[in-house]
Amino acid sequence: MNELDLFDVVETERSPGAVFEVVQYKSLKGSDDLNVAEKVFFANQAAIHLKMVRITLDNSQVLIEPGALYFMKGDLQLESAMQGGMAKGLMRKFMTGETLFQSRIKGSGEIYLEPTFGHYLLFNIDNDALIFDKAAFYCGSGNLEVSAKMQSNVSSALFGGEGFFQTQVKGSGIVVLNSPVPVAELLMYELAKGEKLSVDGDFAFVRTASVSFQAEKSGKSLFQSVTSGEGLLQTFTGPGVIWLAPTQAVYAKLKMANGFSTLTRNQGSMGTKT
Template identity: 40%
Template sequence: MRTSLNITNNLNLKAEMRNDSIFQILEYDDLRGSEDVNLAVKLNFMREAGLKLKQVRILLDDSAVQLESGALSYLKGDIKIQNKIGGPLGLGKKLFNSKVTGETMFKPTYSGTGEIFLEPSFGQFALVELQDDEIIVDDGMFYACEDGIEVSSAMQKSISSLLLGNEGAFQTRISGDGLVVLELPVPETEIFKCRLNNDELKVDGNFAILRTGDIEFTVEKATKSIIGTATSGEGFLNVYRGTGDVWLVPTKSVYENLQNTSLGNMFNPGGSYGKNNTNENQDE
């Protein structure tokens, strides 16, 4: 599994080519088309905050891709659109996967030669190449892929992860050989891509958004003893073991806290020093 990043003179561009298909993530440097004053103020605020509009572009050369339902903006060329239902068995499988993962039931296939542009968004995207591999990702992250990729569901394999992992009973499995476009909760530069080599990773929280198929996921006590677990303040930890990749988004909780709390609370990281200072200031 790998990603690549290229920069052009006129437009920030992340691109990858595989199997006669080219996937590009276009990033617009600026938006200045509004004549409305209120909208112009909002655009200026977003520009100052570093928020940029992005759009996925796919170039087909006698090839095919699958898209998340409703993702298409427009297309050009000799491209046919079809939904592969797969008969009653395939329809039932799609319905089950949709119910347990929250992904859309149908993912139309676009085949032929031409260009496809997906809906512009201020969200974040990543290009991932699978080489006869599989990844388990958070629900809702799938956006587009080459036709050789299968999107299905993966049930948690351990009782602890099923009951205590806060990831749900099922997650989205993406497997096969080809390119995948993922929607990310944070910019890709803020993702810690941890490579495990017959090793283990312990995480306090559910901010691991991706793992490769060979990684085992369980939930375990922070320490072996009950007293140690109680006094450590950590309780249970998400544990990832094996050889493969795990993507962590430690900044995700910061954004969530910013949405729900005041700025003053963000300066206390949770340690005893911050708590003591807060109490002292309140006493004064």
């Protein structure tokens, strides 16, 4: 069976010397284990597809997370090194959760990364920078720089929910991130200069580096913030673009015991009697 019969291409991005694609199996055919076959049946019924990132190189190179390689064919060489040297590698490892070593594949050929039921988000950046959640980086063009980005102020580090450091990728090329939700459920907002977006939660997934971030009171005073029930909000100020994953917390609750029942009640109700 050839690739056209097995896969659908669901997303494609191109850069000089490289094509990045997200491919998914049209359906899984089952297993000789009945328990596995049952899970495969329900995955097919729910339209949950097994996906892989496929990269085609033409005398080019790509960065991938160690362990992500599944198989490759062609004139390709796999190397492992600390991008940016020991200091930057250690910073990236301990501050953002990204790996100390990164794998680099050079040459011409076709690369398949590990299959997953998860989701991928592809960006094609041109002399720009993205800031995103820890450990979200999956692979990207070989000339990109992956580093730790320190929060610009103490309030965002202590109360913003993201910690003191996030991951930054800058340069020109393709960036592939592990998305916490299906890409169709992400919301993208383009903020004008000085325009604010306030979020009650940590589901702001990725933003361009031009967007500033800090934790702010929801009300004009601390008393208003406490009595409103919202407290501190993640506040993002333009110019730039930001992507939100509003359903991320919903899926996290569904994984918990009695998680579905908590979603059937109005979480904002304060029990006021009338």
